[in-house]
Amino acid sequence: MKTSGLLFAVLFALATSGARAETLPEVEMHKDPNCGCCSAWAEHLEANGFKVKTVATADMESVKRRFAVPQRLTSCHTARVGGYVIEGHVPASAIQRLLREKPAVSGLSVPGMPLGSPGMEVPGKKDAYDVVSFDKNGRSAVFESHR
Secondary structure, three states: OHHHHHHHHHHHHHHHHHHHHHHOOOEEEEEOOOOHHHHHHHHHHHHOOOOEEEEEOOOHHHHHHHOOOOHHHOOOOEEEEOOEEEEEOOOHHHHHHHHHHOOOOOEEEEOOOOOOOOOOOEOOEOOOEEEEEEOOOOOEEEEEEEO
């Protein structure tokens, strides 16, 4: 009985982890080749089931223009996932919610680089920050708050 229970647990873990990875689309992250916090954000996404493809570029301004990120919402890296733009240190949970709910927006942003956001962890320091949604006309709204 113990062997069959262990076998079931292993098969269940493999089945559910594979299903989770298959349901999340790949994230294509554009970043400056010298930025370390962007790589830390990618590690956060990967720890939460996403596969991240990194595209290194020294001209991040053109990437932000191409993906129509409003200037007031910019951060260090810009990503695309499931047809949405992700700007900056957006938590994986917010991206998962975005992909699940599919709102009529262009994407999400965490403007600036708030301490304590994914990839910007500093022991003992954490800023309050908002994840902001934006549309193709530049309108924005708070998608969720982190306090």
